[in-house]
Amino acid sequence: MSERSIDVDLTRSSSGRVVKERIYKWLLFACAALTVFVTAAIIYTLATDAIAFFMTEDASVTGFFTGTEWIARSDGGTFGVWPLVTATLTITFVSALVAVPTGVAAAVYLSEYASDRMRSILKPSLEILAGIPTVVYGYLALVYLTPALQWIGIPVSTFNLLSASVMVGIMIIPMVSSLSEDAMSSVPDSLRQAGYGMGATKYEVSTGVVIPAAISGIFSSFILALSRAIGETMIVVMAAGLRPRMFNFTNPLDNLLSSGQPMTAGMVSAVTSDATGGSATYLSMFALGLTLFVITFVMNLASDYVASRYQEEYQ
Amino acid sequence: MTQDSMTNPDSRTDSQSTDLERSNQTSDPLVDSSIDTGQSGGSGGETRTVIESRDLDVFYDETQALQSVDIEIPAEKVTAIIGPSGCGKSTFLRCINRMNDLVDAARIEGALNFEGKNVYDDDVDPVVLRRKIGMVFQSPNPFPKSIYDNVAYGLNVQGIEGDYDAIVEKALRRAALWDEVKDQLDSSGLDLSGGQQQRLCIARAIAPDPDVLLMDEPASALDPVATSKIEDLIEELSEEYTVVIVTHNMQQAARISDKTAVFLTGGELAEFDNTDKIFENPESQRVEDYITGKFG
Numbered sequence: 001m002s003e004r005s006i007d008v009d010l011t012r013s014s015s016g017r018v019v020k021e022r023i024y025k026w027l028l029f030a031c032a033a034l035t036v037f038v039t040a041a042i043i044y045t046l047a048t049d050a051i052a053f054f055m056t057e058d059a060s061v062t063g064f065f066t067g068t069e070w071i072a073r074s075d076g077g078t079f080g081v082w083p084l085v086t087a088t089l090t091i092t093f094v095s096a097l098v099a100v101p102t103g104v105a106a107a108v109y110l111s112e113y114a115s116d117r118m119r120s121i122l123k124p125s126l127e128i129l130a131g132i133p134t135v136v137y138g139y140l141a142l143v144y145l146t147p148a149l150q151w152i153g154i155p156v157s158t159f160n161l162l163s164a165s166v167m168v169g170i171m172i173i174p175m176v177s178s179l180s181e182d183a184m185s186s187v188p189d190s191l192r193q194a195g196y197g198m199g200a201t202k203y204e205v206s207t208g209v210v211i212p213a214a215i216s217g218i219f220s221s222f223i224l225a226l227s228r229a230i231g232e233t234m235i236v237v238m239a240a241g242l243r244p245r246m247f248n249f250t251n252p253l254d255n256l257l258s259s260g261q262p263m264t265a266g267m268v269s270a271v272t273s274d275a276t277g278g279s280a281t282y283l284s285m286f287a288l289g290l291t292l293f294v295i296t297f298v299m300n301l302a303s304d305y306v307a308s309r310y311q312e313e314y315q
Numbered sequence: 316m317t318q319d320s321m322t323n324p325d326s327r328t329d330s331q332s333t334d335l336e337r338s339n340q341t342s343d344p345l346v347d348s349s350i351d352t353g354q355s356g357g358s359g360g361e362t363r364t365v366i367e368s369r370d371l372d373v374f375y376d377e378t379q380a381l382q383s384v385d386i387e388i389p390a391e392k393v394t395a396i397i398g399p400s401g402c403g404k405s406t407f408l409r410c411i412n413r414m415n416d417l418v419d420a421a422r423i424e425g426a427l428n429f430e431g432k433n434v435y436d437d438d439v440d441p442v443v444l445r446r447k448i449g450m451v452f453q454s455p456n457p458f459p460k461s462i463y464d465n466v467a468y469g470l471n472v473q474g475i476e477g478d479y480d481a482i483v484e485k486a487l488r489r490a491a492l493w494d495e496v497k498d499q500l501d502s503s504g505l506d507l508s509g510g511q512q513q514r515l516c517i518a519r520a521i522a523p524d525p526d527v528l529l530m531d532e533p534a535s536a537l538d539p540v541a542t543s544k545i546e547d548l549i550e551e552l553s554e555e556y557t558v559v560i561v562t563h564n565m566q567q568a569a570r571i572s573d574k575t576a577v578f579l580t581g582g583e584l585a586e587f588d589n590t591d592k593i594f595e596n597p598e599s600q601r602v603e604d605y606i607t608g609k610f611g
Contacts (some may be wrong), residue, residue, distance in 0.1 A: 007389075032562070048502060188456070190452060190454065190456035191456055191459075192417075193414065193417070193450075193452060193455045193456065194452065194457075194458065194516070194519075195458075195472075196414065196417060196445065197412065197414065197445060197449070197450035197452070197466075197467040197520070198445065198449075198450075198468055198472060198473075198519065198520070198523070199442050199444075199445040199446030199447075199472060199473055199523070200442070200471065200472040201442050201472075204472045208468070208471075208472065209458055212456070212458075212459065212460065213459050223384075
């Protein structure tokens with residue numbers, strides 16, 4: 001026994017291993033910290049440049065947040081954010097009307113109805129849809145969807161919010177359906193069995209058992225998808241036009257037929273205009289960016305809240 | 316259909332519950348006779364058979380789970396199905412209400428008659444069948460809904476009309492849960508303890524008033540106190556329902572059942588007789604070995 005214990009050596013054979021271990025740890029930390037640093041840097045630049053914008057002659061905080069007119073010329077203009085915000089909200093709302101029912105229905109089909117074979121065909125197709133560059137969607141909206149809408153008798157102008165909204169909706173369907181399907185697939189099978197055992201049909205089990213049990217995940221998918229819709233740029237720039245127009249409250253449908261400029265498109269036109277750096281029009285981009293950032297940030301918080309609020313515990 | 320409901324004005328789900336066919340044809344003599352037996356069953360002879368299987372084979376892919384099972388399950392009695400793990404007892408139970416349909420790999424041969432009608436006939440709608448046969452599962456699986464909505468679920472999907480409050484209360488009382496939950500009917504079924512959840516599932520199963528109650532090891536996930544409550548409940552339920560219970564607990568089978576079926580490895584029904592006979596003087600040596608704990 002005593003002889004054997006001599007053979008056991010627990011001292012560090014070399015300090016190299018310890019040093020290496022430390023290096024790994026710091027490398028991993030640096031990568032994790034990078035994301036935090038970039039986020040902080042973005043917020044900082046948005047905030048400082050937005051403040052610079054509000055300090056210019058043509059802009060003011062109250063004018064920005066209460067104004068209903070947005071005219072951005074290279075030599076200045078009027079900067080009321082509401083025409084852009086209402087266009088963004090219109091596009092978000094209509095795209096949700098397209099994506100939410102379609103996405104949930106597709107998720108129910110994939111999760112509850114589809115055979116393994118069908119699922120193995122449909123899921124990659126949805127992933128392809130999710131992988132299409134948004135500029136392609138924008139081009140489809142402008143070149144095919146808008147003429148198609150005109151052909152079936154909807155009097156849309158060449159650039160219009162309806163076409164852009166529908167295309168944004170199509171773009172976010174894969175997001176809604178794949179996240180919703182994940183939520184539905186994680187519903188325990190025992191609940192489905194309980195439903196079938198009670199003499200429920202497949203549709204009744206899907207709508208009455210699976211969807212309610214997965215509702216937190218489904219809501220999260222809506223909110224994340226709508227955050228995408230709010231931030232979507234290429235489609236709206238190409239299909240909705242670049243002319244800011246205040247929302248017409250007396251005839252809401254009219255807003256869909258004519259062109260409009262959502263916030264992202266407003267930023268694009270600011271950065272591509274002749275306005276020089278430091279001018280109010282150029283700097284307005286940062287104020288818009290900050291507003292957009294706050295909106296999507298709040299939506300992500302809401303998504304987390306909803307997910308935790310309606311989370312059901314199983315076993 | 317109209318004529319049918321006129322001749323049975325007080326039978327509330329008559330048009331859908333008296334036959335298992337997708338269409339409500341009443342011309343099939345098999346189905347018609349099942350109406351008669353179904354309605355006179357309570358006062359009928361002790362040996363009236365509700366469920367019988369004839370040469371029933373079940374395969375999961377190439378594996379045979381049941382081998383030519385012949386069994387006759389009597390009405391308003393507790394029939395226990397016991398046997399070692401993997402002997403096909405749950406498989407048999409799930410054949411009765413066609414829950415095996417949900418398993419793609421399952422293949423069923425032979426006949427399983429419910430009230431004289433083979434439930435695997437092409438014209439049988441499993442949804443209608445399951446409305447006549449309630450099921451309680453191994454571990455409690457209440458829906459993430461309120462206690463009230465859990466019990467009312469079957470009433471809703473089966474389109475049963477009536478005073479839901481009264482039906483829910485009656486079902487919860489029969490499941491011996493009413494006194495514990497009457498003040499919290501709106502709280503989630505998942506907030507209850509395991510034993511309460513299982514009684515909730517029993518209330519949910521009996522609320523639409525099925526003819527048969529299938530129970531798949533209903534107490535296996537519960538502690539002894541909750542188990543004894545469930546056992547008392549099963550004895551009471553057998554006054555009104557035909558109960559078929561799968562259990563791995565032989566004492567439980569001996570305590571609560573009138574008839575016992577012993578399945579042995581390979582999915583073979585080794586013996587089926589009165590429970591006393593099975594536990595005191597089984598015919599087969601293998602069953603005796605199993606009962607006395609020599610294997611299994």
